[in-house]
Amino acid sequence: MQKTNAPVAKDLVLVGGGHSHVAVLRRFGMRPLPGLRLTLVTRDIHTPYSGMLPGYVAGHYGFDECHIDLGPLARFAGARLYHGEVEGLDPETRMLQIGGRPPVYFDLLSINTGSRPATVDVPGAAEFALPVKPIDAFLRGWERLIERVTASSGRFRIAVVGGGAGGVELALATQYRLQKLLAERGDDPERLEYLLLTQGPEVLPTHSEGVRKRFVRVLGERSVRLLTNHQVTEVREGAVRAEGHAEVPADAVLWVTSASAPTWPAQSGLAVNDSGFIRVDANLQSISHPGIFAAGDVAALPDPRPKSGVFAVRQGPVLTDNLRRAATGRDLRPYRPQRNFLGLISTGDRYAVASRGEWSMEGAWLWRMKDWIDRRFMTRFNELPDMPEDAAPELASGVADQEAIRELSTLAMRCGGCGAKVGSTVLTRVMQRLPVTRRDDVVLGIDAPDDATVLSVPQGRLLVQSVDYFRAFIDDTYTFGRIAANHALGDLFAMGAEAQSALAIATVPYGRERVVEESLYELLAGALAVLQPSGAVLAGGHSSEGAELAFGLTVNGLVDPDAIWRKGGMRPGDALVLTKPLGTGTLFAADMRRKAKGRWIEDAITSMCLSNQVGGECLRRFHATACTDVTGFGLLGHLLEMTRASEVDVVLEVNALPLLDGAAETVAAGILSSLQPQNLRLRRGVADLERAGQHPHFPLLFDPQTAGGLLASVPAGQAQACV
Template sequence: MHGVPLLKDLVLVGGGHAHVHVLKSFGMKPMPGVRLTLIGRDIETPYSGMIPGFVAGHYSFDECHIDLARLAAWTGTRLIQAEATGLDRINRQVLLKDRPPVSYDLLSLDVGAAPSLDTIAGAALHATPVKPIAELGRRWLGFVERMKDRRDPLSVAVIGGGAGGVELALAIDHRLRQIASDARIGVTLVTRGEILSGNAPSIRKAMRAILARRSIQVIENASTTEIERGTLVLDDGRRLDADEVFVVTEASAMPWFAATGLPLDDRGFFAVEATLRSTGDEHVFAVGDCATVLDHPRPKAGVFAVRQGPPLADNLRRALLGRKLKPFTPQRRYLSIIGTGDDHALATRGAWSVEGAWVWRWKDHIDRKWMRMYREPPARAMQMNAPAAPPDPALADADARRLLADIGMRCGGCGAKVGASVLVRVLARLGPSPGSGVTLGLDAPDDAAMIEVPAGKALVQSVDFFRTFIDDPFAFGEVAAVHALGDVWAMGARPHSALALAVVPAAAERLMEEDLFQLLAGARRVLDQAGCALIGGHSGEGPEAALGFSVNGLVDPARALRKGGLKIGDKLMITKPLGTGVIFAAAMRGVARGTWIAAALASMRQPSSAAAEELVAVGTHACTDVTGFGLAGHLAEMIRATGRGDEVSVDLDLDALPALAGAAELFAQGFASSLQPENLRARHLIDGIDAAAAHPKLPLLFDPQTAGGLLAAVPADAVDRVNGVVIGEVVARTEGRSFIHLIR
């Protein structure tokens, strides 16, 4: 048995302020047998306390966002980037947008709140909501760019006079005076009641004085009824000029909360006990803005979500072990510091307040300290991708024993076959595989599949298999299928059928079933789209997930694309950017940015079917898919295959190579795939490599690709009809020239 097998699924939905603490806590002290999964819509989750500082220009985007991919890698958490749309509580599953549900034994929700734009007519069209904050960050960067050369007068309205609205109005005012200094700036704060209505009158007075000093117009006790293009309409009939409108009104519950059937408060937020557990489901916890602690209602503020982190982590551990939960009482009075955008801040606690530059420095210190906990790797090195196994396979650990006893775990050892009943249930969940030309497929009881090859067609076959490099089994299933079908598409063939070889980590039967289902569901999405029937396979247990396919395709032999056949004058085209090898090498070490990983995955999940059809249609002379040998290795194969008597070489334009975001940066930092040194052997086939030694894209030539693009020699007059990038040209190989000649 390898350490402690996986026994229970703890699933966190939303990378909110409390959940980042849970990740850290479980990373520092993993619970043997527990698999921790975070499902998050946004890979970069904002820290609300620093967002006004970001708007004011004091912080960069990175400084006030937590990269969940890195945090997950450091803490051994399985990260699934997806949006939850509901719960199937009977089957204990989280329903997700555009992909199959994910199962849980224990669930925690920290998804924040939704913007409440519906109450103001025209807001959805003409205003920027500050929720989701992740979206605000991106939109603000765009807004700043647009305002940089502004000379015309600019009026901005902020609707909502709570702490968030006041702070945002001050931050916007400060920033706009810096970036659009030639324009006349007017910022107006409009609020239904008084500003900072939950605070003492003395605090409101202090804040009104600050706003007046900064010439920010404040309109209190006025509701905005409508937002038109350039105008705000108030309930007393007033119309205000507003080129830009930001809505910071009270957050509302997300529409899907109600459909979960969980008890809600009167505003639609999840009702929870003082232990943070749902009042109606012992398997569900909820925290932060999305929940209301019925015994201790508090304002919807990030400070409470932050404080709930430690008691939540503790109670999740207790719940997993069947122990009594501990109630948590949040503070009634708390320190609140509102930045005023100009390197000053106002601190309040009850009726007490203090203002000044040092208060801002104090807030800055508190916020940066909090962020460091989640933006920097923990001191203790975490074990990558091994959330369930502590460094010492401590089965003696009492917690693990208790969980094992709970579940009645068996362990078949590596290489054991997945149980027949598991397989039957998974196949039933996947449903029948579409595709034609299959006489005997998965639905037949026979020992092997039987397929028909129509007259005039040839069968092309290929096989691929590899270990997982990401911990989202559905996405891995998609990538593995795209990778395997790449060979068929590169031949100009149509995928026909496939046999799968799937390995899932040894775990409790329910978890293995879930993993196998997710792997095959991802693969099936790609196979189904390609019209490729899944006709059989083999599944087994192993130390880690792995997936491969033997694929069949059909092609008219006369129209099959081959590796050889490059013609002088052809343009060399590639259909996907390069860099998957270096990005996942860095991701394994927890240093790649989450957005780079997400973009690389999106590219790898993209089937090459459309590209292959285009290439066949324009009469492409030669084609291959770029995979493990890297661009240089596969290009060398094409040149070699083109053969004697027709010697060609390729002028390759390094500048033109399409690269995934982050690839060049990671190479510059010294990262590379473990296969890169092997691929570098192709360097002797390249002229001009020494002169190009410092070129940032040179290492891309040797970067191994997973589910890479097609590399094709296209007639020069056809390049406009192919969705790809021209990276070189086929030329005659003259005396003394190598296979590849670098041009820049």
């Protein structure tokens, strides 16, 4: 990944991790454009490669072999990764609406979300059929179908709706896998019946006659019953109905029909064709909104082509070049789709049919060639090169328009001290966008233009206060704000306190005024998403500009004097309860090195976004005697603080420790947090160090946690119920 200190001049947002966008990310990683900030918005962290999906379904590939991990790829490209689904677009204000987070601004937008089988117009299809897209949902449904088939007895009928290449491949691949599983269990694979329904007079209508004949023969050899001229009009539980035909019994229905577009592009006012796909010119740019691009299945080109990943892959380099050109004000270049392309269609087993124009061929060697081509393609994105630090990037001034150049020219001369504060106008706009919450015991808060917050402490209660502040370790500003708020509030909940108020401390990177405003807004919106459910109000704070994003909060809480939890309350015979899994330190150290899988990081973020408030309430119900939150000093460091204060020893069952997915793997690979060596000095507190140190999970005792869980001692008789 190329690191640049150039201030942000323009924002390029990529929607979807499709075949074109993975090429865009890789190429920007190889040759970044300083001043252009990339953001990837994706519903799936692991994007499937469509060419290998039938092989995965058939059991020839594992999950990671046929999925591109967008986490390391986004980091390689220097792109912010926003995990979410687009719900709307306002092209005029250049705002993208994403579920569960604030809108995202863009200067340039590129859309590569793929398509979905059209089920909306067929009654019952959405309820009783399993569509092949979105692929992640299909794969979950496929696993459930495997369980149904293997648990069944007697005849089991599967109907595949769609006679194109996708339907034929899926029918043969699923049949191969299911029959193989039944045979391995000593069951009769012949009890599985397959039907392939197509609305036209033949299968594979866009391929040559030779290809069609080959597949009609293969389908016959595999006992797949072919039903042509079957326009499906209804799907219901246990059956499929087609116009002019008797009802077709089916215990399961796989849906692989013609593609349909997402609804939000048309609703946003983008020019779309009759099917809802985004109309683009030869440069892959929207014909109605310059600065918005589309590629792959979601795009409708002037010279239409089949909905195939082959074309999306070929569009990637042209799309990358045109996004660079659009960012720097240069003329765009056209994409010229190939007339013919080599299609390799698998037959479920390790055998394939080749198709190009009127020519066709088949054989096991063609499957081996397809396998080699597919694996080589995947290697480009899952085995990313190490880039030299001194690679010469393009000039940042080329990114910006004249107004941006004038604005950016002042950034190199930013002042320190109070001169580093975020400007009053920006701050005012941000505060006007944020919701204001109030509490009676916050006398003067964020809505009062005074020099300090004024708090009231109710009689008979104590004020509990803590502060946390750290540099960003993820590029998603909103999510970082959520995690930082959870991390800070953890100290209050570990003391048994009720959250009352918070003061925010934010450092946002240098950039254009709009960029600074959006960064500050996203940070505070993320923090408020955590503070408000906890009962705390944002009462004030301080913001400044700096070289990198950092955020923290001073948090205030209230507690009854006789209800305070201390670290020193552990009693002999108590049991230890930990409310969150360990591993954030090693996982994010691995993420910085692009060695962590995207799903590992996503699971870790989900854990960090989980509040400790409910966990604290649960521990209170089960009479916890002492409590702390596990953060920077790791589990062992914080536990030693408790044992020393309580004057007790503890026995840790290391095998019982909950771990985040992937943490054991990254520790085994020797990837540890930079704070680990300092935490490791505390190993002198371990009695049987030689034996304990041999456990593979031993390093995780010293792993620094961000927004970690609560560690509490609970009476032994209450521990299991508490868990």
